[in-house]
Amino acid sequence: IEYTRRISIRNNFPCFIVGKSxxxxxxxxxxxxxxxxxxxxxxDRYIYAxxxxxxxxxxxxxxxMLYYFGLCSRDLIxxxxxAPNEKYRRIFVLIKGILKGLMFNxxxxxxxxxx
Numbered sequence: 001i002e003y004t005r006r007i008s009i010r011n012n013f014p015c016f017i018v019g020k021s022x023x024x025x026x027x028x029x030x031x032x033x034x035x036x037x038x039x040x041x042x043x044d045r046y047i048y049a050x051x052x053x054x055x056x057x058x059x060x061x062x063x064x065m066l067y068y069f070g071l072c073s074r075d076l077i078x079x080x081x082x083a084p085n086e087k088y089r090r091i092f093v094l095i096k097g098i099l100k101g102l103m104f105n106x107x108x109x110x111x112x113x114x115x
Contacts, residue, residue: 035094036078040086047097050075054101072098 008015035046050072057068072094079090 034078035075035090036082037084040089043086043090043093046090046093047100050094050097051100051104054098055104055106058101068101 004015004017007013033042033046033049035043035050038046053068053071057064060067075094076091079087079094083090
């Protein structure tokens with residue numbers, strides 16, 4: 001979803017989610033990801049997910065930012081309610097991702113197109 005949103009926002013292209021598509025990830029469990037319940041060895045990865053969310057929701061203006069902060073608030077509540085361990089670490093990762101997302105502005109590298 002993240003990459004599709006970036007393409008549609010940047011280029012104003014219509015994009016679609018194919019609900020019956022099958023994606024195979026190199027992970028033990030392919031049931032989605034959740035900072036509140038994911039295994040401790042995967043917690044640090046969420047810095048990038050939260051950061052990237054801040055980047056692309058920022059592109060949608062104040063409504064996007066309201067939505068983003070709503071998502072982050074939901075994640076914080078879920079951590080405090082459902083995290084089986086390392087709650088403070090999960091909260092720290094969430095906050096760090098939010099702060100990085102507010103300043104993240106990657107340089108887009110373009111490939112040369114063949115004529």
